[in-house]
Amino acid sequence: AQSVTQLGSHVSVSEGALVLLRCNYSSSVPPYLFWYVQYPNQGLQLLLKYTTGATLVKGINGFEAEFKKSETSFHLTKPSAHMSDAAEYFCAVQTNTGNQFYFGTGTSLTVIP
Amino acid sequence: EAGVAQSPRYKIIEKRQSVAFWCNPISGHATLYWYQQILGQGPKLLIQFQNNGVVDDSQLPKDRFSAERLKGVDSTLKIQPAKLEDSAVYLCASAATGGGSPLHFGNGTRLTVT
Numbered sequence A: 001a002q003s004v005t006q007l008g009s010h011v012s013v014s015e016g017a018l019v020l021l022r023c024n025y026s027s028s029v030p031p032y033l034f035w036y037v038q039y040p041n042q043g044l045q046l047l048l049k050y051t052t053g054a055t056l057v058k059g060i061n062g063f064e065a066e067f068k069k070s071e072t073s074f075h076l077t078k079p080s081a082h083m084s085d086a087a088e089y090f091c092a093v094q095t096n097t098g099n100q101f102y103f104g105t106g107t108s109l110t111v112i113p
Numbered sequence B: 001e002a003g004v005a006q007s008p009r010y011k012i013i014e015k016r017q018s019v020a021f022w023c024n025p026i027s028g029h030a031t032l033y034w035y036q037q038i039l040g041q042g043p044k045l046l047i048q049f050q051n052n053g054v055v056d057d058s059q060l061p062k063d064r065f066s067a068e069r070l071k072g073v074d075s076t077l078k079i080q081p082a083k084l085e086d087s088a089v090y091l092c093a094s095a096a097t098g099g100g101s102p103l104h105f106g107n108g109t110r111l112t113v114t
Helices: none
Strands: A003-005 A010-014 A019-021 A024-026 A032-038 A044-050 A056-058 A064-068 A073-078 A087-094 A101-103 A107-112 B005-007 B010-013 B019-024 B031-037 B044-050 B053-056 B065-068 B075-079 B088-095 B109-113
Touching: A003 A087, A003 A101, A010 A019, A019 A107, A024 A073, A032 A064, A032 A073, A044 A056, A044 A064, A044 A073, A073 A087, B005 B088, B010 B019, B019 B088, B019 B109, B031 B075, B044 B065, B044 B075, B075 B088
Parallel strands: A010 A107, B010 B109
Antiparallel strands: A003 A024, A019 A073, A032 A044, A032 A087, A056 A064, A064 A073, A087 A101, A087 A107, B005 B019, B019 B075, B031 B044, B031 B088, B044 B053, B065 B075, B088 B109
């Protein structure tokens, strides 16, 4: 089975600072990769995804992520944090057979004014 | 397109009572998932349907949880009898068939068991 590791269950950044949320996966075959954001009392919303092609993918709200096969990583970044970015972020992996998804345990992002 | 619809949004019951949640996926999405999300944790898959057939229910506590997806569209998840540890958010998600198709989530049902 796949596993997804998100380093740092809580990350705090100052408003305007770089956001870096880490995600590593275990797979011998590159899977499909996703980042989701969850605001309080809401479901998960897709931020971005990697399937094939360009390894740097851009998503909504200024976020982007880079797929690095050699490091089995898919870290999420944003150059300048905004107060509205405060939320829970989940990395997810989809197997390339069976439509199964595996989620990390999440990273709670706090933005300090 | 209309998103994934779930109801109710909130439910409070006493332990040993029963409860049911409803989900209507995005039109045309063949795959439907129920996840349990305990506070501070990531979503945990309970059951996955492909059309009206079960693909994976290995983590569904079958002694108390049941789910069905009649006609391959709407789905219901039932808990009977509920335990205190069932307090969580129950998320429904759907996806189109095909690798790389993302999950689309509903807003969830927050269940509190007292």
